[in-house]
Amino acid sequence: MPQLAESLVNATIDRWLKQPGDTVDMYEPICDLITDKVNAELPSTVRGTLVKILKGEGEVVDVGTAICLVETEEAAASAPTAPSAKEERQAAVPAATAGAPGLASPASAPMPAVAFDPNAPMRSRFSPAVQRLAAENGVDLARVAGSGLGGRITRKDVLAAIGSGNRGGAEPVHAPAPAALSYAPTPAFTPAKAAETLIIPEVEVDEGSPAPGGREYSIDVTPIRNTIAKNMRQSVNEIPHAWTMVEVDLTNLVNLRKALKDDFKKNEGINLTFMPFLLKAVVGAIKEYPLMNSVWAVDKIIVKRDINLSIAVGSEESVITPVIRNADQKTITGLAHEIHDLARxxxxxxxxxxxxxxxxxxxxxxxxxxxxxxxxxxxxPQAAILTLETIVKRPVVIGEMIGIRSMVNLCLSFDHRILDGIICGRFHQKVKEILESYGPDTKLY
Structure with a gap:
């Protein structure tokens, strides 16, 4: 597990993209990782064959821990030739039948373990897909002979067991053959050994399936949802939140966008939204009130010189906040492209x-x-967050008149250890002033 970032000490293996026996090229992704920051693919640093998976899907792995073994092409070329699977099966028959007139049944005498490569003992390691398929169809994995690397049971082996109709009775799925035939005996199965070799799948309740005895269902907490929960809890527990809101008249901005959006789409290839105008206004206000761009450090307040705006991008599974770096150095068009690219x-x-x-x-x-x-x-650990609400047409008093205007609420939460009402009120008013100043003369480039 590599050091993905300075602040990260571990990562969760989400999904293996390669399985034992698969060839792996240099820099080819071998698994998906979930971190506190983002999901990422882990590329291989060598070229060769994936021999063994050391950490399964869903496991949290510390930086520096081995997660798999890959046999490089150089090592494979210098290693002695391994016996074929046929030779191993033929060699196993005399060992299984020595000293007896016939073959002993699995129930009456333990069978010797097949001599697999000691560096790849995969017989008792099951992938989540194999466990789920076996559990759903009542297949006893201890009675299924694996055809994968190192005797690993594959999905094809489980499907074969289901098709044969023998899912875990007194006889194993691959019954012992007559003495004249060669076969690969399964490892001895005893209650003591069961704890080492069997993985009992947990009961899974699918989304939408009512739980037994109730009108409810459960949803597994994903690693990214768990990270969001941890971060939100930390924010609420450590930061004394305060909140304020102002109304902004966006009528001029709405008219400006309506006049420019078609040409902007044709020239830039992306939609012109209200967000780049808001970000430009936020940047302008932060320049006047730099304390908004700071973090609490117990005995000091650290004010950041760079204005790097995080934008919240949501999906059904999560909310992620990618960053537009040096937002103060970008035009409205530049901000629009950054927003589009990060959201995509x-x-x-x-x-x-x-x-x-x-x-x-x-x-x-x-x-x-x-x-x-x-x-x-x-x-x-930022000091504040600003939200743009939906724009609605409302009757508004303008001087001595009432007019229909496009109005929006800007909501601001701030860290009351760093910021007080006065500076946040002035910041809010500055954002409002810039937004209401947009008009036909506003430059997008």
Whole structure:
């Protein structure tokens, strides 16, 4: 397990992309990892054959721990030729029948273990897919002979057992053959050995399936959901949240976007949304009130010179906050491209760890879901988070007149250890002032 980032000490193996016996090229992904920051593929650092998986799916692995064994091409070329599977089976028959007129039944006499490669004892290691398939169909894996590398039971072996109709009775799925035939005897199965060789699958309740005796169902907590829960709990427990909201008249901005969006789509190839205008306004306000761009460090407050805006991107499974670095150096068009690129790669699962690091202030757009008011939780350890709510037309008093205007609420949560109402109120008003100043003369480039 490599050191994926400075702050990461472990990662969870989500899914193995390679299985024992598969060839692996240099830099070819061998498994998917889940970290506190982002999902990532782990590339191989050597070329060869995957011999053994040391850490299974769902296991949390510390940095520096071996997760698999890969036999390199150089090692394979210098190693003595291993006996074929046929030779091993033929060699096993005399050992199993020595000293007896016929073959002993598995129930009456323990069978000797097949002489697999000691560096790849895979007989008792089952993949989650094999465990699930066996559990669903009542197949006793102890009675299935594996055809995979090192005697590992594959999905094909379980399907063969199901097709034969022998799923775990008194006789094993691969019954002993007559003495004239060669066969690969299964390892001795005793109650004492069962604890070492069998993996009893946990009862799984599918989403939508009512639990026994009740009108409810359970959903497994994924590693990324567990990480979100941990981070949110840490933020609420450590940061004294305070909250404020202002109304903003976006009528001029709505008209500006309506006039520019078609040409912008044609020229840039992406949609022109309200978010880049909001980010530009936030950057301008942070420049005037840099304390908004800080973190609490117990005996000091650290103010960040770089303005790196985190943007919240949500899916049905999670919310991730990729970072736009040096947002103060980008135009509205540049910010629009950054937002589009990060949102696309987030939903496609193609973010890199660097895309999630270094954020100094978070902006969220809950208005896309029709929300008009929200109380956001601060993205720890930042000092504040701002949300843009949905834009609605409302009657508004303008001077002595009443007009229909496009109004929006901006909600701000802030760390009350660092920030007070006065500076946050002034920051809020500055963002409002910039947003309401957008008009026909606004430059996108």
């Amino acid at each position: 790669r987030t939903r496609e699962g193609k973010l890199k760890l660097a895309d999630l690091q270094g954020g100094t202030f978070t902006v969220n757009n809950t208005g896309t879901f029709g929300s008009v008011l929200s109380y956001p939780i601060i993205n720890y």
